[in-house]
Amino acid sequence: xxxxxxxxLLKGFRDFLPHAEMERAALLEKLTATFRSFGFxxxxxxxxxxxxxxxxxxxxxxxxxxxxxxxxxxxxxALRFDLTVPFARFMAEHYGELYLPFKRYHMAKVWRGENTxxxxxxxxxxxxxxxxxxxxxxADFDILATIASAMRxxxxxxxKIHVSHRGVFNRFLDRAGIGEKSVETLRIxxxxxxxxxxxTRRQLSELVGVGxxxxxxxxxxxxxxxxxTLDRIxxxxxxxxxxxxxxxxxxxxxxxxxxxxxxxxxxxxTRGLDYYTGVVFExxxxxxxxxxxxxxxxxxxxxxxxxxxxRLPGVGAxxxxxxxxxxxxxxxxxxxxxxxxxFVIVNLDSALAGEYQAAAAEMRAAGIACEVFPETRKxxxxxxxxxxxxxxxxxxxxxxxxxxxxxxxxxxxSRSNTEYAxxxxxxxxxxxxPRPVGDTTAP
Amino acid sequence: xxxxxxxxLLKGFRDFLPHAEMERAALLEKLTATFRSFGFxxxxxxxxxxxxxxxxxxxxxxxxxxxxxxxxxxxxxALRFDLTVPFARFMAEHYGELYLPFKRYHMAKVWRGENTxxxxxxxxxxxxxxxxxxxxxxADFDILATIASAMRxxxxxxxKIHVSHRGVFNRFLDRAGIGEKSVETLRIxxxxxxxxxxxTRRQLSELVGVGxxxxxxxxxxxxxxxxxTLDRIxxxxxxxxxxxxxxxxxxxxxxxxxxxxxxxxxxxxTRGLDYYTGVVFExxxxxxxxxxxxxxxxxxxxxxxxxxxxRLPGVGAxxxxxxxxxxxxxxxxxxxxxxxxxFVIVNLDSALAGEYQAAAAEMRAAGIACEVFPETRKxxxxxxxxxxxxxxxxxxxxxxxxxxxxxxxxxxxSRSNTEYAxxxxxxxxxxxxPRPVGDTTAP
Numbered sequence: 001x002x003x004x005x006x007x008x009l010l011k012g013f014r015d016f017l018p019h020a021e022m023e024r025a026a027l028l029e030k031l032t033a034t035f036r037s038f039g040f041x042x043x044x045x046x047x048x049x050x051x052x053x054x055x056x057x058x059x060x061x062x063x064x065x066x067x068x069x070x071x072x073x074x075x076x077x078a079l080r081f082d083l084t085v086p087f088a089r090f091m092a093e094h095y096g097e098l099y100l101p102f103k104r105y106h107m108a109k110v111w112r113g114e115n116t117x118x119x120x121x122x123x124x125x126x127x128x129x130x131x132x133x134x135x136x137x138x139a140d141f142d143i144l145a146t147i148a149s150a151m152r153x154x155x156x157x158x159x160k161i162h163v164s165h166r167g168v169f170n171r172f173l174d175r176a177g178i179g180e181k182s183v184e185t186l187r188i189x190x191x192x193x194x195x196x197x198x199x200t201r202r203q204l205s206e207l208v209g210v211g212x213x214x215x216x217x218x219x220x221x222x223x224x225x226x227x228x229t230l231d232r233i234x235x236x237x238x239x240x241x242x243x244x245x246x247x248x249x250x251x252x253x254x255x256x257x258x259x260x261x262x263x264x265x266x267x268x269x270t271r272g273l274d275y276y277t278g279v280v281f282e283x284x285x286x287x288x289x290x291x292x293x294x295x296x297x298x299x300x301x302x303x304x305x306x307x308x309x310x311r312l313p314g315v316g317a318x319x320x321x322x323x324x325x326x327x328x329x330x331x332x333x334x335x336x337x338x339x340x341x342x343f344v345i346v347n348l349d350s351a352l353a354g355e356y357q358a359a360a361a362e363m364r365a366a367g368i369a370c371e372v373f374p375e376t377r378k379x380x381x382x383x384x385x386x387x388x389x390x391x392x393x394x395x396x397x398x399x400x401x402x403x404x405x406x407x408x409x410x411x412x413x414s415r416s417n418t419e420y421a422x423x424x425x426x427x428x429x430x431x432x433x434p435r436p437v438g439d440t441t442a443p
Numbered sequence: 444x445x446x447x448x449x450x451x452l453l454k455g456f457r458d459f460l461p462h463a464e465m466e467r468a469a470l471l472e473k474l475t476a477t478f479r480s481f482g483f484x485x486x487x488x489x490x491x492x493x494x495x496x497x498x499x500x501x502x503x504x505x506x507x508x509x510x511x512x513x514x515x516x517x518x519x520x521a522l523r524f525d526l527t528v529p530f531a532r533f534m535a536e537h538y539g540e541l542y543l544p545f546k547r548y549h550m551a552k553v554w555r556g557e558n559t560x561x562x563x564x565x566x567x568x569x570x571x572x573x574x575x576x577x578x579x580x581x582a583d584f585d586i587l588a589t590i591a592s593a594m595r596x597x598x599x600x601x602x603k604i605h606v607s608h609r610g611v612f613n614r615f616l617d618r619a620g621i622g623e624k625s626v627e628t629l630r631i632x633x634x635x636x637x638x639x640x641x642x643t644r645r646q647l648s649e650l651v652g653v654g655x656x657x658x659x660x661x662x663x664x665x666x667x668x669x670x671x672t673l674d675r676i677x678x679x680x681x682x683x684x685x686x687x688x689x690x691x692x693x694x695x696x697x698x699x700x701x702x703x704x705x706x707x708x709x710x711x712x713t714r715g716l717d718y719y720t721g722v723v724f725e726x727x728x729x730x731x732x733x734x735x736x737x738x739x740x741x742x743x744x745x746x747x748x749x750x751x752x753x754r755l756p757g758v759g760a761x762x763x764x765x766x767x768x769x770x771x772x773x774x775x776x777x778x779x780x781x782x783x784x785x786f787v788i789v790n791l792d793s794a795l796a797g798e799y800q801a802a803a804a805e806m807r808a809a810g811i812a813c814e815v816f817p818e819t820r821k822x823x824x825x826x827x828x829x830x831x832x833x834x835x836x837x838x839x840x841x842x843x844x845x846x847x848x849x850x851x852x853x854x855x856x857s858r859s860n861t862e863y864a865x866x867x868x869x870x871x872x873x874x875x876x877p878r879p880v881g882d883t884t885a886p
Contacts, residue, residue: 015486046457357584
C-alpha cells in the first residue's frame with residue numbers, strides 16, 4: 001500500500017463542515033429571496049480571467065495579493081479578487097444583450113493572497129448587488145430598502161444604515177478651500193470610528209490646519225436626526241444643492257415606507273474607495289456594534305470606463321458575509337438550528353427494507369423530509385445519529401411492531417414514544433407539529 | 444482618458460447572463476431540495492489546494508489538464524479538477540469531527556484545461572452526492588431513489604436508471620478465466636453504446652478470443668426485465684452470490700416504492716473508472732436519449748485510502764448539470780420561464796416616489812415580489828422593461844390616477860387595464876392569480 005499523504009489545507013483556506021455550511025446556505029438563501037423580491041437577477045462570471053483585464057485598474061497592493069500565473073497555454077491569468085471588476089467587464093462585454101436599468105446580484109468566491117494573521121481568509125465569498133444605468137434617488141433608495149429588508153429576513157433586531165453623500169462633502173471641502181486635498185481628508189475622516197475624534201483632529205490639523213480641521217469635525221459630527229443633520233451639513237456646504245436634495249429625497253422615501261428609524265444621516269461615512277461619487281452607506285447592527293459594517297456601498301458615476309466608452313452610472317452594495325455570519329452566531333446563540341430532516345426511519349430488520357423505503361417515499365410525498373437509516377444497528381446508535389442530523393423524531397417499526405400492526409413515533413427530545421395504528425395516522429399527527437426552521441423541502 | 448481594454452473571456456470559460464443563470468439556479472434549487480428531503484447535508488471545500496494532495500492519485504491525462512502553479516509564497520498549488528478528490532481529503536481530515544454514515548452533497552465549480560473543441564468547458568459546475576461509511580443495499584438504493592426523485596422534481600417525464608454490479612461482472616470474468624483482463628474488458632464493454640455491438644465483439648475477440656467474447660456479449664445483452672436479466676447474469680456468473688443478492692435487494696426496494704419501472708438492469712454498464720467496486724449506474728432520459736447519462740455513479744470500497752488508513756466504503760453519484768440543462772431546454776422548450784418579479788410599479792412622477800415605494804413595501808409584505816421602475820420614463824419604455832423582467836403586471840398610478848383615487852393594474856400579456864379603488868383591492872385581485880413558476884419569494 002502506498003504511503004499516506006497527510007491531508008491538509010492551504011493557510012487562509014477553509015473547509016465548511018455541514019453545520020457551518022448549512023448556516024451559510026441559510027444566510028445566502030434569505031439574501032437571495034430578498035434580492036429576488038426587489039427584482040434583482042443573478043449573473044455569474046468565471047473565477048479565472050486574463051490578468052490584464054482583472055488588474056487593469058488595480059494598484060500595487062492588489063497586484064501583490066492576486067493569484068496570478070501562466071496557464072498551460074502560456075496565457076497570463078488571475079483568479080478574481082472581487083466581483084466588481086468582473087461585473088464591469090461583464091457590463092462592457094454584454095452591453096448590447098442587456099437591458100437598462102440592470103439590477104443584478106452575484107454571490108461567489110474571490111481569492112486574495114492576503115496576510116492571514118488578522119483573521120482574514122485567502123478564499124472568501126462575496127455578495128454584491130447593484131442597479132446600473134440610472135442615476136436617481138429611487139435607485140439609491142432601492143439599495144437601502146433591500147438592505148433593510150434583508151436584515152429583517154435574517155431576523156436581525158435593530159440595524160441602522162448610516163448614509164452620507166460624497167458630493168455634499170466635496171462641496172464643503174471646495175468651499176473651505178481644501179478641494180484639492182479631498183482624497184486625503186476623506187481617508188482620515190473614514191477612519192474616525194477606528195482612531196477616535198482626537199486622533200482624527202490631530203491628523204486633519206496636520207493636513208489642513210486647525211481651523212479647517214474643526215470645520216471638518218463640525219461637518220461630520222453626529223446629529224440629532226436625519227433632517228436636523230441634513231440642514232446642518234447643507235448649510236456648512238454652502239446651501240441647498242442637488243446632492244443635499246438627493247439625501248432629502250431618500251429620507252422622504254424612507255419615511256413613506258416606515259424605514260425612517262433604520263436610516264441615519266452620518267456625514268463621517270465616506271467609504272475609502274475613490275470610485276464612489278454620490279450616496280455612500282454602511283450598515284451596523286445594534287446588538288454587535290464592534291463587528292463593524294455588515295453591508296456597505298454607494299453610488300459611482302461610471303462602472304466600466306476601463307472596458308467601454310459607454311457611461312454606466314450605478315449604485316450598489318456588498319454584504320460582508322463572514323461578518324454577518326459571525327453576527328448572527330452572536331445574536332442567535334442558543335437557537336440550535338434544525339436539520340433538514342424531521343424524521344429518521346429506524347432500520348431494525350433488513351427484511352423490512354422495502355417497507356421502510358415505501359414509508360419514506362410516502363412521507364416525502366406529504367412534504368416531509370426524512371431518511372431511512374442505511375444499516376441495521378442498535379436503536380441507541382440510530383437515535384444518536386438522528387439527533388446528530390437535527391431530526392425531531394424517529395419512526396420505529398420492527399417485526400414485533402409489524403405483527404402488532406403499529407408504528408411508533410419517538411420524540412427525540414423528550415424520549416417519549418407514541419403508537420399509531422397506521423403510517424397515515426403517524427404522518428398526520430407529525431404534520432401538525434411546527435416545521436423545523438431549516439426545513440426547506442416544502443413543495 | 445486611458446485606452447479601453449478590450450473585454451474578453453478566456454477560451455472555455457463562460458459568463459452566465461440572467462436568463463441562463465436563473466435556469467441554472469432553478470435547477471440547483473430543485474436538486475438541493477431533493478437532496479435535503481433525503482437527509483443529505485452540504486459541505487464546501489477550497490477551490491485551491493496543495494497540488495500534491497489533489498494529484499496524488501491522478502494519472503498523466505489529469506496532470507496535463509490541471510491548473511497548477513506556484514503561489515506568491517512559493518507553494519505548489521492547483522485548482523480542483525473534480526469534487527471527489529477534495530471529498531476524500533475532507534473525510535480523512537475531519538474523520539474525528541464527523542458522524543458515520545455521512546450523507547453529503549456538494550455543488551461547486553471545478554477547472555480543467557481540456558481541449559475545448561468538443562464543446563467542453565474549462566470551468567464547469569459539478570454536483571455530487573454520496574453516502575459514506577456503510578456498505579448496504581439501503582444506501583445504494585437511497586442514491587437511486589434520490590436520482591428518481593430529483594428527475595420528478597425537475598419535471599422530467601420518463602427517466603431510466605440503468606444499473607449493474609461490478610462484482611457480478613468480475614465473478615463472470617473469473618469464471619471465464621479472464622479475470623486478469625477485467626480492466627481492459629470493462630473498458631471495451633463500457634464503450635458499447637458508442638461503438639456498437641459489432642465493434643465491441645471485434646475488440647473483445649482480439650482481447651480474449653472469439654468464444655469468450657461471445658460469452659461476454661451474452662452477459663451484457665439487454666434483458667426482458669430486471670428479474671429475468673438478473674437470473675441470466677447470475678447463472679452466467681456461476682450462481683447466486685452476495686453481489687447478485689445485492690441487486691435483488693435493490694430491485695425489491697424499488698418495487699416497494701413504485702420505482703420498479705424506473706430502474707433497468709443493464710449489465711453492459713460498467714463505468715470507466717477503476718475505483719468502482721459494487722453497484723454502478725447511469726441515468727437516461729427517454730425524451731433525449733442522445734444526450735447520454737445525466738447522472739452516474741456507483742459504489743466504491745474505499746474513498747480516502749490516499750489520505751487515511753481508515754477504510755471508508757461509500758456510494759454516490761454525480762449530476763451532469765450541463766447535460767441536464769441542455770436536456771431541460773429541449774424537453775421544456777416553449778415554456779418561457781417567469782421572472783422573479785410579478786409586478787413592476789411604473790414610475791410616472793418623482794413627486795410620487797414615496798408612494799411607489801410604500802406600495803412596493805406593502806406588496807412585498809404580502810409575499811409579492813415587485814420593483815419600482817427607478818426612473819420616470821415613457822410608459823411604453825417601462826412596459827418594455829417589465830416584459831424583459833418577465834413580470835406579469837404593471838401597476839400604474841400618476842397624478843391623474845391619484846386625484847381620481849384609483850390604481851391601475853395592467854396585464855402585460857393582454858395589454859388590458861383594470862382599475863381598482865385601492866392598492867389592497869389590487870393586491871388581493873393579483874394574489875388570486877397563479878404564481879409564476881420562477882417566483883420563489885414566498886415566505
